[in-house]
Amino acid sequence: MVETVAVTRAITNLNEAHEKFRLTQTNDPQFFNEWYEDLPNITEAEKASLERLKNRYLYYIADGAISEGTVNIIMLSPLQELLGLCDPPYKIRGEKYVQIEIDQGETILQGRINALVVQNLLWVVLIESKQYGFSVLQALPQTLTYMMANPNSETPVFALIMTGEDYMFVKLNQQNRQYARSNKFTIANPQNNELYDVVRVMKRIMGLSVQP
Numbered sequence: 527m528v529e530t531v532a533v534t535r536a537i538t539n540l541n542e543a544h545e546k547f548r549l550t551q552t553n554d555p556q557f558f559n560e561w562y563e564d565l566p567n568i569t570e571a572e573k574a575s576l577e578r579l580k581n582r583y584l585y586y587i588a589d590g591a592i593s594e595g596t597v598n599i600i601m602l603s604p605l606q607e608l609l610g611l612c613d614p615p616y617k618i619r620g621e622k623y624v625q626i627e628i629d630q631g632e633t634i635l636q637g638r639i640n641a642l643v644v645q646n647l648l649w650v651v652l653i654e655s656k657q658y659g660f661s662v663l664q665a666l667p668q669t670l671t672y673m674m675a676n677p678n679s680e681t682p683v684f685a686l687i688m689t690g691e692d693y694m695f696v697k698l699n700q701q702n703r704q705y706a707r708s709n710k711f712t713i714a715n716p717q718n719n720e721l722y723d724v725v726r727v728m729k730r731i732m733g734l735s736v737q738p
Contacts, residue, residue: 624675
């Protein structure tokens with residue numbers, strides 16, 4: 527009998543994701559060079575918008591933890607608008623339902639990604655940061671699970687895990703079951719606005735033959 531299990535119950539840590547999907551993390555720097563090579567420039571107008579977003583986040587976080595819904599409104603939605611992700615040739619789908627077979631089809635993982643999916647190439651996973659010390663790495667196991675549900679298994683898929691304060695990119699090759707992650711970018715750095723880097727990486731990924 528086929529068992530149906532929620533993703534959040536079946537995959538609770540990175541070792542479980544590795545075991546159930548036979549995944550390995552690669553240290554080959556060329557496997558995921560999209561986050562640090564040939565990054566496009568950003569305009570002065572874009573820099574001004576990103577400075578405003580950083581200051582906005584710091585303004586809100588001064589009152590304490592920020593809910594997921596608030597982060598969506600004050601950070602994620604403005605970022606996607608800045609990048610033009612709501613307009614052709616891109617398409618965004620939110621609250622995407624996924625179903626993944628494991629254990630030779632004996633178990634089906636089901637879940638609804640609290641995410642924005644752009645043309646099945648870039649999956650933006652928005653996670654909630656309510657607890658002190660919460661890390662984007664804690665969302666990596668479930669993010670990899672959702673990425674395994676990508677229907678275009680021949681093409682590498684990318685994800686952005688974000689809390690509003692921290693951002694990390696992931697690349698997965700479903701065919702050879704390898705993945706890699708970027709450095710963590712953070713708004714908490716007082717010297718630099720690392721949202722600049724986040725937007726440059728997103729532009730680089732979205733330039734990888736997204737079809738209209």
